[in-house]
Amino acid sequence: MSEYRDSAADGLHEAVAGLWCAVLGVDDVDAADDFFLEGGDSALAVETAISLRSITATELELDVLYQYPEFGQLMAFLTDPRPDREERPLSPAEERLWFAERLHPGSPQYHIAALYRFPGRIDVPRLRSALDAVVARHDGLRRGFELPGRAVTATTASVSCRWLDARGLPMADVRELIDQHARQPFDLAQPPLLRALAVDRGDEGDLLLLTVHHLVCDGASLAILEDELGRRYAGAEVPTTEALPVAATRLVDHEQARAYWRRVLAGCPRGIALPHDFPRPAVLDSVGDVHTLVCTEDMLADMRGLATQERLSPFMAWIVAYAAGLVAQTGQRDMVLGIAVSSRTAERRDEIGMFVDPVPLRLVVPDGSTARDLARQVRRATAEALAHRGVPYQTIVEDLGPGGDPARAPLVQAGLTYLDASDRVLRLDTQEAARELLPTGTSKYELLWSVTRQAHRTITEFEYLGALFSEEKAADVHGGLLAAARAAFARPDAPLRVPGRPHTAARRAESPVTAGAWRPLPELIRLRVAQRPDAPAVRHRDVELSYRQLDERACAIAAGLRAAGLRRGDVVAVPMPRGIDAISAYLGIFYAGCAYLPLDPDQPAERIHAAVRGVADAALVTGTPPSLPFELNVLTLSDLLDGGRVPVDPEVPVRVIGEDAAYLMSTSGSTGRPKTVVVPHRGISRLVPDADGIAYRSDDRVSHLCNPAFDAAILEIWGSLGAGAVLVIGDKSDVLSPARLRAFLDQQRISVLGLPTALLHTVIDFAPEALRGVRLAIFGGEKADEQRLARLLAHQPPARVVNVYGPTENTTVSTLQRVTRSALDPGPLPIGRPVSGSTAYALGPDGEPVRPGAEGELYVGGAGLALGYHGNPELTAASFVPDPFGQVAGGRLYRTGDRVRPLLDGSFLFVGRTDDQVKVRGFRVELGEIEHALRLLPGVTDAVVFSRATPDSVELLACVTGGEDLADSARLAEDLRERLPHYMIPAIIRTDRFPLNANGKVDRAELLAGLPQELPRRSDSAVDNAADTLPDEPADPMAEAVTGLWCESLGMAVARPDDNFVALGGHSIKALKLLARVDETFGVAVDLADFMAEPTLRGLVTAIVREHEDALSHTTG
Amino acid sequence: MNELSINAESDQYDVVVNDEEQYSVWAMGRTVPAGWRAIGVAGTRATCLAYIGRTWRDMRPRSLRMAMGEH
Secondary structure (H helix, E strand, C coil), X not given: CCCCCCHHHHHHHHHHHHHHHHHHCCCCCCCCCECCCCCCCHHHHHHHHHHHHHHHCCCCCCCHHHHCCEHHHHHHHHHCCCCCEEEEECCHHHHHHHHHHHHCCCCHHHEEEEEEECCCCCCHHHHXXXXXXXXXXXXXXXXXXXXXXXXXXECCXXXXXXXXXXXXXXXXXXXXXXXXXXXXXXXXXXXXCEEEEEEECHHHCCEEEEEEEHHHCCHHHHHHHHHHHHHHHCCCCCCCCCCCCCCCXXXXXXXXXXXXXXXXXXXXXXXXXXXXXXXXXXXXXXEEEEEXXXXXXXXXXXXXXXXXXXXXXXXXXXXXHHHHHHHHHHCCCEEEEEEEEECCCHHHCCCCCCCEEEEEEEEECCCCCEHHHHHHHHHHHHHHHHHCCCCCHHHHHHHHCCCCCCCCCCCCCEEEEEEECCCCEEEECCEEEEEEECCCCECCCCEEEEEEECCCCEEEEEEEECCCCCHHHHHHHHHHHHHHHHHHHHCCCCECCECCECCHHHCCCCCCCCCCCCCCHHHHHHHHHHHCCCCEEEEECCEEEEHHHHHHHHHHHHHHHHHCCCCCCCEEEECCCCCHHHHHHHHHHHHCCCEEEECCCCCCHHHHHHHHCCCCCEEEECCCCCCCCCCCCEEEHHHHHCHHHCCCCCCCCCCCCCCCEXXXXXXXXXXXXCEEEEEEHHHHHCCCCCCCCCCCCCCCEEEECCCCCCCXXXXXXXXXXXXXXXXXXXXXXXXXXHHHHHHHHHHCCCCEEEEEHHHHHHHHHHCHHHHCCCCEEEEECCXXXXXHHHHHHHCCCCCEEEEEEXXXXXXXXXXXXECCHHXXXXXXXXXXXXXXXXXXXXXXXXXCECCCCCCEEEEEEECCCCCEECCCHHHHHHHEEECCCCCCCCCEEEEEEEEEEECCCCCEEEEEECCCEEEECCEEEEHHHHHHHHHCCCCEEEEEEEEEECXXXXXXXXXXXXXXXXXXXXXXXXXXXXXXXXXXCCEEEECCCCCECCCCXXXXXXXXXXXXXXXXXXXXXXXXXXXXXXXXXXXXXXXXXXXXXXHHHHCCCCCCCXXXXXXXXXXXXXXXXXXXXXXXXXXXXXXXXXXXHCCEHHHHHHHHHHHHHHHHHHHHC | CCCCCCCXXXXXXXXXXXXXXXXXXXXXXXXXXXXXXXXXXXXXXXXXHHHHHHHCCCCCCHHHHHHCCCC
């Protein structure tokens, strides 16, 4: 401390020294003497402090001697009571930024970099002293931040003000230097968190860059800084404002405000479905960029018009613009936006510091809402949010409880700022320069829209995370966002735009349909190949292909297809089982611009022929292919991959658009002919890789267990490849026992799993914990059993369980419902709400939407809609009808034939079918097709097929009439197997005649009522005849127990060793259950593939004995 | 198949077509949705569908045909 003391200080020294000596009973005092070492105690310390108060005539803290126990320290403090540093805990706003800083240390994310271009020169020494003077006056600019989280205000701080001679340097280089300077990290412990760079550009005029950390500055503070800097530079006095009395600015009681936020945010979505083009990485960094647009005067005029009519502030009007834009870009109708609100109190109106809090603004935009509706909602929500501000953002989030994607910000991922900088200039003497905020190369949100009103224009800046958006995509989305906002203000009373449904006016006959900003799969996968060529793309057993290898294969296949004469739009049948070959074939077909028709090679030959004939232009086969029509051009995969034979084709991959057919799928048709649905690329692109609720990520390992000839596989394959994830192909045996499935999921570390509902039920019954490691489990195909789902949720469930619903005609998924305890609570699980890009309506007989709760037929539309049925214009026209509700002119809706009830929250409850279509263990079956096939059998006159619910699924029953030559049931079933897949084979009952109703038609109800409750066995007649004979004596108690399980599984009273499980009506899921029961009872895992190889009771008993012995030899050996 | 839920009483339909030159049927008398127009063929549903079966040969959307360089 200073040696210099004036006389007043001398007097003080004398008085304090006297007091010290008197209290401690010492004769003398030295600067280094310690009050407590000299005999002082706490009572004396307080007494002394009270005496010091009267000596100094100040309100000293009573613990002053604890703070300054040495005499010298005490004197120094009493002489100049201002400490050289002052500490305090962080404010909530500071804490938030501090936390972000700790997360990304050294990131320029929260730098505010303001650039000013002056016409002439800057006097750097004057600038430097002006900056120091500003810093001296503002505590905030002398504030630093220290671990673990303290704000420390220093007594003095000097601003670093560099000068750079950049005369003659190209502007691009100058700009780079400036950016470097702006992004250089601050040492947060070393105030000031403000620095300056003056750039000498010679005759072109000087530049000034001010970089300040958001921890000590906000938009209003920057204006104060500019204002004061200008005055100090000019040598003018800065008027000292009296500290205003602390006004009663408490708006609403804190607890009340917290309750308000809890209430308005209850049940809000925790994520916004941003239309980014890169798959979401597991961990987001803050690296980002900015895309800037200038608003048109027309738009601003329209905006002012609505703002005036609805009494909106400019900021509110921009919230309307942002929300309208986001609805159009995301299709999300319930969203939470982050808006910045000032927490500055009146007495701090001239302070430089951080007084901004983000506030979550929830907006719900029902279908059909207009800009005016939105404006009113924004006005009310903003006013309420302002009235309830002051609850720290962190508290609001904590009060909501856990939820959302842990890899994303917990509540808000899209923010908006608005700044009126129209009169913001920095004035240095006679020169003026407008402020230009520089991008920091980072983004604070996944998406931040910053609107700045400048003197002559308004700019919007779209700040985005580089990990999510490519530059082009960001430009696209930003343009779309602003265009949607413009359209909203131009027609404030028209319904807002939604994605995939451009405004009527925007679509003309001559403009091709633009189905949103989706990338067709070939392009998307090419992007993944470019991004991570060596990442694994597909894996089967121990074989793995990287994205590059898959791409190379697909290119070779495409070139081969083209060499064989196939062109864009042609259809290639792929009768291959699940495998790397099939995946390569599909992608190769895409690359050739063709569409693939996946077929199950195990189907009856006749059905394969029917599916291919007149539809496919060629077939691509591998291994031992099934029988195909002789006229079909059959290409062998290995021939195409034999690279030497096909030259490189520069046309590959052939460019396609969203309307190009991607795949065709053969479904059961009631006329006996299969219906072939043609699905365009946009149908898949709207779904993968990141539809809201079923988003795939590049770090996922996605199982491929579904039959590729059915819908569910579409999501598995393209969701995974579209995201750049690994597709892990499972074998049939992997799904044939819950124990095996569990082993597959664990060994392959599967993170995304799709299962048919019936299989999920079995897994829940026997191994509910099998899915514990899964991040996302998707199921669908049949109505789910809520009790089982509740059990699943109670047993180490996957992080997210989603029920998807949708016909092939709407690309697999129309609606989806997340399965949560609360979704299961009120009763039946709904099929959910339309997935992004889709619409759904429950219509009554008058073609108008029914009231919530009433029953209607479900019609679905949007970007997922199929093109129609191949070669069947009549059926297409009948099933795809004009859409009178959508905002796309000329749109269509598909009549699903499903009866549903719309619920108040916009979701639907499945009730049943309007026709004879049923789902058998997830397979879509038209009863008419079975009837048709039966009638073609020799001796059959007529046939009626029913479905009847069973505890697991649905069972099919057929009644047939015929003449003398009608074969017995077993023979009929066998003949039917030649024509129909296994899941369509009914139990067959021969009857003499069918009961007729008053109209002379078959009375199905009466016929069904007359059928036996126990299903007749569609088995060999020996078993039928043996029903009343006793089975062979069981050999031992174990065999007896197995027989018990067997009978229980098949619903039979007796069994014989030679009984065949399949012949007795046992299907794979029943077999699975039987083996699971065996596992439970005997602790033995019988391989289902082994069992199915010899599905007899004797075989099962033998297998159990063998496994048992194996197990014993393992444990004893 | 369960027959038509849209306007069950009406048995007269129009053949309608949209900008993509996709065909469908629409109950006569109901306002034709935007982007669709009646082509002047009307009759029972079956008549209309049969007409569509004869007329709608190239089922690709018009925008696709144009993108492929055809008209």
